[in-house]
Amino acid sequence: MNITITPTEQTGISRRLQISVPTETVATYEDQAARKYASQVTIPGFRVGKAPAALVRKRFAEAIRQEAVELVINEAFKEAVEREGLKLAAQPHVHDLKVEPGKPLEFELHCELRPDLALNTISGFAITRRESAVTDELIEEQIEKLREQKGDWAPVEDKPAPGDMVTVQLSTAEADGSMPEGREYRLVLGGGQAIAAIEELIMEASMGQTIERSVRWPEDFPDESQRGVTKNARVTLTDVKRKVVPALDDAFAREVGDFDTLDALRAAVRVDMGEHARREADADVRGQIIEKIVEANPFEVPNSWVNQLIEGYMQMYGVPDAEKQRFAQEFQPMAARQVRRDLVIDTLAEREKLTASASDVDTRIEEMAKARNVDPGQVYAQLQKAGRLQEIERELTEDRVFTWLLEQNSVSA
Numbered sequence: 001m002n003i004t005i006t007p008t009e010q011t012g013i014s015r016r017l018q019i020s021v022p023t024e025t026v027a028t029y030e031d032q033a034a035r036k037y038a039s040q041v042t043i044p045g046f047r048v049g050k051a052p053a054a055l056v057r058k059r060f061a062e063a064i065r066q067e068a069v070e071l072v073i074n075e076a077f078k079e080a081v082e083r084e085g086l087k088l089a090a091q092p093h094v095h096d097l098k099v100e101p102g103k104p105l106e107f108e109l110h111c112e113l114r115p116d117l118a119l120n121t122i123s124g125f126a127i128t129r130r131e132s133a134v135t136d137e138l139i140e141e142q143i144e145k146l147r148e149q150k151g152d153w154a155p156v157e158d159k160p161a162p163g164d165m166v167t168v169q170l171s172t173a174e175a176d177g178s179m180p181e182g183r184e185y186r187l188v189l190g191g192g193q194a195i196a197a198i199e200e201l202i203m204e205a206s207m208g209q210t211i212e213r214s215v216r217w218p219e220d221f222p223d224e225s226q227r228g229v230t231k232n233a234r235v236t237l238t239d240v241k242r243k244v245v246p247a248l249d250d251a252f253a254r255e256v257g258d259f260d261t262l263d264a265l266r267a268a269v270r271v272d273m274g275e276h277a278r279r280e281a282d283a284d285v286r287g288q289i290i291e292k293i294v295e296a297n298p299f300e301v302p303n304s305w306v307n308q309l310i311e312g313y314m315q316m317y318g319v320p321d322a323e324k325q326r327f328a329q330e331f332q333p334m335a336a337r338q339v340r341r342d343l344v345i346d347t348l349a350e351r352e353k354l355t356a357s358a359s360d361v362d363t364r365i366e367e368m369a370k371a372r373n374v375d376p377g378q379v380y381a382q383l384q385k386a387g388r389l390q391e392i393e394r395e396l397t398e399d400r401v402f403t404w405l406l407e408q409n410s411v412s413a
Contacts, residue, residue, distance in 0.1 A: 001025065001079040008108065012300045015086060015111040019076050020104045029075075030068040037064055065099075072105055073097075080109060087114040090304035112302045117347040121296040123408035127288045131281035131413070134273045142269050146256055147248065153241035160203050160240045162190035167239035168202055172215075173232040179212075182234060195221065198233060205237040285411060286402050290341050301339045309335040345401050354404055356396035364392055 002025050009016035034057050041060065043051040057064060077092055089112045097107040153165055160166045166189060169182035187193040189203065197215040205211050212234040217226045246252045253265035310328050313319075313335070319327045349355045362376075365383065369376040383389050 001075050003076050003079055005080050005083060007084075013089070013113040013115050013302060015084075015113060017080055017084065017109045017111065018106070019080055019109055020106045021072050021076055022104055023102060026068065026072055026105050029071045030064060033064045033067040033071065034060075036067075069097075069099055069105065073107065076105075076107075077109055081111070086111055087116075088112070089114045089302035112304055115299045115301065115343065117297065117299055117343060119293065119297050119344065119347055119351075122293055122348070122405065125289065125292040125296075125409045127285055127292075127409055127411045129281055129285050129411055129413050132277045134270055134277055138273060139266055139269050142273065143248070143266065147245040147252065148243070150252070150255060151243040151245040154244045156240050156242045157207055158240065158242075159206055160189055160237065161242075162203075163243065164189050165241040165243075166202055166237060169234075169236040169238060170198070171234045177232075179232065179234055182236060184238075198235070201233060201235050202237060205235060207237055207240065210234065210236040285406075289402070289405050289409060290344055293344055294340050299340075299343070301336055301343065305339050306332065306335045309338060345398055348401050348404070349397050352401075352404060354397065354400040356393050356400060360396050361389065361393050364396060 004020040006018040008018050037060050038056040093110040095108045167186045171182035215233040216230040221227045250261045253259040253262045259265040365379050366376045369379040
């Protein structure tokens with residue numbers, strides 16, 4: 001395609017190109033668009049495709065012009081990308097489009113490029129492995145969490161206390177001071193479901209009692225319009241339940257799982273917590289290596305990739321529209337780190353030929369099948385249906401990259 005390309009800006013992974021398409025080239029694309037319209041449109045008095053070209057161009061001039069412009073822009077940007085040898089990170093953006101009859105079509109193309117990572121320094125780093133000790137105290141805390149999970153709520157006649165589940169009729173005064181009819185709420189005291197002043201009001205009430213008094217909303221309340229506001233609140237206590245946890249004995253161990261004794265349960269918890277601590281330590285070591293590589297080999301990351309990752313997390317977490325801007329701002333540093341991490345892994349996997357093969361994936365699936373005592377073909381079909389085969393390949397590739405990196409660096413306890 002006969003176009004003129006003039007680079008106007010080159011900053012990091014950003015490129016701006018001024019594109020100019022000659023008038024005669026634009027006219028050629030207009031002719032192409034006109035012929036397409038002439039073969040498709042229906043004009044009264046003429047069969048499809050038989051209307052005079054002049055009549056078609058006159059009647060559909062704007063549509064033909066618009067289609068021609070789109071064709072020119074698409075072909076021009078492809079030509080520019082190929083001629084300049086650009087490796088795009090995302091679809092380029094067209095700015096300052098100028099389309100005037102009898103003049104060249106001009107626009108500026110804003111491009112974001114894939115970063116080219118040299119990663120010259122990837123060894124000689126000192127990494128500290130930080131593995132948390134599994135103490136008796138931590139094991140007992142986990143056992144207590146299991147007891148909480150197995151606990152049942154039982155009604156009590158006492159005044160409510162922190163940890164109790166209460167049902168209340170709650171109303172707060174309107175701006176004019178009127179008190180609307182109360183709404184029923186069920187909440188666990190101390191769980192952050194109500195402001196502290198409301199919880200204090202609830203804990204003063206006896207069963208069936210109504211208490212009303214002035215309450216001040218905290219300064220950090222989510223609704224800014226209510227921060228620091230003082231108004232009357234009315235609470236009627238209708239139900240109190242207290243969690244009763246099972247006794248800490250062998251019967252509890254059998255209820256939790258396939259454990260004959262409490263000691264057997266404790267031993268299993270110790271093993272699980274130890275494995276979790278090792279996984280956390282492994283992840284921390286990997287994180288340290290990536291941080292040191294990025295620090296020693298700084299590079300830009302495409303904003304489009306970071307934003308795409310943020311958008312994916314917002315969809316996964318169901319972030320409401322009103323919270324999206326705040327979420328994006330808070331999550332941006334984490335998303336940028338994730339993109340950098342993936343780029344380092346991908347670069348090393350390709351450069352050092354560490355990418356997992358189809359044979360590696362098959363081996364992992366066979367291991368999974370053996371652990372489940374099922375046919376490997378069944379596991380493969382399940383993973384394929386769930387779209388997780390690529391996830392398995394990614395995990396294996398990462399394992400190979402980090403194994404290789406650990407051989408190049410020093411890790412001490």
